[in-house]
Amino acid sequence: MSRLEPTLLPLTAALWTFVMVGLWNLRRRSPLHTPTIAFVVTGLVGSFYPLASTWIEPSSWRNLDLLSPSVVLETQAQYVAFAAGLLLALVLAASLGWNEARTAPPRPTQLDRDLLVGGLLVAVGLALYVAYARQVGFAALTDREDYALKYLRGRGLGPLQLGMPIMIVGCLWIEASALPRATKNLFLPIALGICVWSVAFLSVRTNAVVLIVGYLAVLSRRSNFELRSIRPWMVASALVLYACLESFALLRGVYRGDLAQALTRLEAQGELVFAAAVGGSELSHPFITAGEILREREAGELAGQSLVDGVAACLPRGLYPDRPLYLSEQFVRSNYAELADRGGGTAFSLVAEAWLNFGSLLGPLLFGLAMGLVLAWCERRRDLAPDGVTARVLPYFVFYVAMQHRNESGTLFKQVFMIALVVLPVVFAGETLAYALRGTRSGARRRVA
Numbered sequence: 001m002s003r004l005e006p007t008l009l010p011l012t013a014a015l016w017t018f019v020m021v022g023l024w025n026l027r028r029r030s031p032l033h034t035p036t037i038a039f040v041v042t043g044l045v046g047s048f049y050p051l052a053s054t055w056i057e058p059s060s061w062r063n064l065d066l067l068s069p070s071v072v073l074e075t076q077a078q079y080v081a082f083a084a085g086l087l088l089a090l091v092l093a094a095s096l097g098w099n100e101a102r103t104a105p106p107r108p109t110q111l112d113r114d115l116l117v118g119g120l121l122v123a124v125g126l127a128l129y130v131a132y133a134r135q136v137g138f139a140a141l142t143d144r145e146d147y148a149l150k151y152l153r154g155r156g157l158g159p160l161q162l163g164m165p166i167m168i169v170g171c172l173w174i175e176a177s178a179l180p181r182a183t184k185n186l187f188l189p190i191a192l193g194i195c196v197w198s199v200a201f202l203s204v205r206t207n208a209v210v211l212i213v214g215y216l217a218v219l220s221r222r223s224n225f226e227l228r229s230i231r232p233w234m235v236a237s238a239l240v241l242y243a244c245l246e247s248f249a250l251l252r253g254v255y256r257g258d259l260a261q262a263l264t265r266l267e268a269q270g271e272l273v274f275a276a277a278v279g280g281s282e283l284s285h286p287f288i289t290a291g292e293i294l295r296e297r298e299a300g301e302l303a304g305q306s307l308v309d310g311v312a313a314c315l316p317r318g319l320y321p322d323r324p325l326y327l328s329e330q331f332v333r334s335n336y337a338e339l340a341d342r343g344g345g346t347a348f349s350l351v352a353e354a355w356l357n358f359g360s361l362l363g364p365l366l367f368g369l370a371m372g373l374v375l376a377w378c379e380r381r382r383d384l385a386p387d388g389v390t391a392r393v394l395p396y397f398v399f400y401v402a403m404q405h406r407n408e409s410g411t412l413f414k415q416v417f418m419i420a421l422v423v424l425p426v427v428f429a430g431e432t433l434a435y436a437l438r439g440t441r442s443g444a445r446r447r448v449a
Contacts, residue, residue: 085368129163310410
């Protein structure tokens, strides 16, 4: 967009009105309360690219030439509808009493279970990841020239790819528990090792961000820190942190040889760096994808089919060789075939999926409503059972709520399904062992008495 369109500011104002009303109603909740995050990221994704591209001509490997001003504005209207759906969900949740403060204290009897479950999750995750690394190969995992190679080599490895997420869940499970601080500290080096390995060797920031955000979510809830307590310096710090993450992505794109050479290349690009920052931002990619789809497809053409296909796509190809492709897979093959051939992908868009399934405005409104109700229900479960499985696993998914607009319903469902597939049996084993240990100790005390 080369100039300020007349309807851009009204749409942006409407979007942030819904967001701010939602945040005002959640002001007594944690800043990392999942519905709070859903509102904030919807506002940011729905407004960043339209506003930034007005002042800076974006540069990207994406098909930006397809995004005419009218397409950008139509796309932004869908984000406004999604935000309205989130707000409607908040109203319904309040009417059901889901937004009340937490009501149940944690149970001390769960300490044995938490230690066993957290330890087992880390051990199982490590075993899976070692097997995955052996199959992919150290050279492919740490290749800085072709980042798609590791994903291409990892195709078909299925459960082995769960190793790293399961270790992260284990670390966050321990941190969210009521175990003594000394016990929790035993798992901090594991979390730090995951961060160092991911950033320094894999050049992948996701694992580190999942851990950091998860720990912050646990700390925020434990300290009863509320959204209304946020100060300007905290917002500034968050913006600096986000700028660092975006800078990491830009640096990775030019990283050849060593760090000094990469920094020199960035400096030589001058104003192109800002253009690339707009076109390549994590906030821009889902919006760009939505714009491409709105320009090329018909509103409502799927009539809900992607919701069915998204569940079927979770099945292993060994069981379902002709399983349907995710919308994101279809999109990258259609719009970026060369990238798809190399094993790469691009961000999809939850708003675009909503538009494809149930039409313009109505689709995003319904998806926003559904997402808001699911998140409100999860938070209510955490309130009522603070030592339950939902409460322990939810910190891991805080990052994925923040990244919801880069995904589709099928990939979000797959994340939950695959984690549950490992966590639930481990929880059962941990609870069984904890019960046996308590019985053994009780029997020993009776004999001594």
